[in-house]
Ligand SMILES: Nc1ncnc2c1ncn2[C@@H]1O[C@H](COP(=O)(O)OP(=O)(O)OP(=O)(O)O)[C@@H](O)[C@H]1O
């Protein structure tokens with residue numbers, strides 16, 4: 001009997017109840033993106049000038065990307081917490097599908113990111129961001145952001161089960177994710193960066209997902225230089241390659257970790 | 265031999281963590297429908313044993329079977345048949361008590377309706393009805409413990425593993441828990457229970473194993489273990505602590521083993537032969553020497569005595585402070 005699907009739904013539902021029970025969590029996950037959009041939009045948007053276009057519009061896709069990447073760390077901290085509190089022990093003595101715990105977790109975190117993207121998009125629209133392509137392309141842009149964040153959830157699932165302390169997961173991922181989202185084209189055009197950083201930024205998948213979203217929203221400034229690397233010339237394919245690779249490597253690793261997990 | 269089947273079996277379990285040997289070749293067997301009490305001091309390997317038997321931990325070597333199924337080869341089949349309550353209550357703090365139990369029911373695949381009904385039954389049985397719809401975060405330690413135990417019973421599993429199920433419960437809750445456990449056993453469940461409380465093993469267990477340093481150092485019924493310690497105990501409390509030494513010398517003539525002296529409580533424990541003769545003799549000796557006694561009596565050895573003589577240590581719960589106790593041959 002394969003119980004993967006119903007079990008994953010039970011787990012995802014349980015995770016969502018937690019968001020409901022801790023209002024602070026919901027406030028944090030929705031207010032923080034709003035704040036980002038407003039702060040970056042008004043502070044940087046006023047200070048940085050992109051010829052022939054609004055920097056604010058350029059910025060939005062970058063803020064979307066950064067926020068969903070940060071959102072994926074929830075997967076790691078939540079699993080570490082469940083491990084610490086012995087909940088994973090309880091699950092592991094039940095006759096349920098083992099992969100369902102991880103699948104349910106990554107799925108509920110995906111839903112969380114959907115909510116965050118909706119809030120951010122509405123805030124963006126309110127301050128003048130516009131989609132200059134079609135609704136279909138815009139939705140494809142959002143979908144790509146979500147796929148990318150979902151694949152990172154699996155990386156974080158592995159990290160969370162390995163590290164076992166929610167605080168350490170949060171701190172460690174901050175150290176990695178901060179440079180990853182800043183040494184990229186999220187907030188500046190990568191051409192403006194000094195060479196070593198530029199090369200990193202050009203191959204950084206956070207850049208490609210941002211580039212793809214920006215193209216799909218029609219937010220590339222007119223007259224912006226053509227990207228010179230394959231990664232940024234084919235940002236959708238390049239992003240999907242990263243996403244598939246991350247899941248292919250980290251989902252089995254995380255599952256193996258889960259099977260051997262003990263709370264202490 | 266009768267048609268008694270073994271429901272839980274462990275053979276030569278070994279588990280090491282670096283230099284620490286948690287299990288050093290531990291074996292046990294629990295016949296169907298019986299209760300095995302696993303008794304041992306802190307760090308003896310009780311929890312490690314439970315973790316192996318409940319599919320949570322793979323031993324370095326050894327074999328384990330639950331309900332005839334190999335634990336290492338078919339963990340999921342084993343999980344269908346067991347209920348587990350670990351040493352530390354594993355309840356989801358953000359869910360209410362009811363949601364916790366319903367979730368467990370669904371993960372046992374009882375179906376939504378049965379999961380709900382069963383949760384309501386258990387909340388009733390474990391006296392959690394008033395708190396049922398509050399997040400478990402607001403529960404007291406004892407309430408969490410009971411909720412965790414209720415979780416183990418959701419699917420009415422035929423085999424139960426309870427790791428220190430009454431630690432942290434007040435005396436009334438403990439008595440209630442004992443009743444629950446007795447009724448489970450009356451319904452035919454097979455149970456392995458670890459405990460720090462010797463009285464609990466005495467009350468609930470058909471058989472007891474005493475574990476120390478990762479191996480079984482004694483096994484039998486509570487009576488077997490008491491007999492192993494031998495005879496009865498003469499308990500004497502002297503009024504003047506200065507008389508303890510003299511009393512000990514006098515009583516050596518009726519003693520059949522080590523006399524334990526607790527200077528703090530002015531208490532002597534004298535192993536002696538069965539019958540009232542040693543008591544009469546002791547009173548005569550002490551009275552003759554003019555030693556005033558505030559209490560004297562005979563008692564059967566308790567599991568504490570068994571434990572002390574088997575491990576050379578008191579149970580963790582009542583470790584005396586250094587120097588208060590000396591043992592004289
Ligand atoms: N994950 C681990 N890493 C290192 N050592 C461990 C680990 N788990 C258990 N041990 C060690 O193994 C030994 C047995 O531990 P176990 O938890 O089985 O004891 P216990 O009998 O349950 O004790 P207590 O009564 O305190 O619960 C102890 O020395 C413990 O320190």
Ligand SMILES: [Mg+2]
Nearest residue numbers: 310311312351
């Ligand atoms: Mg223990």
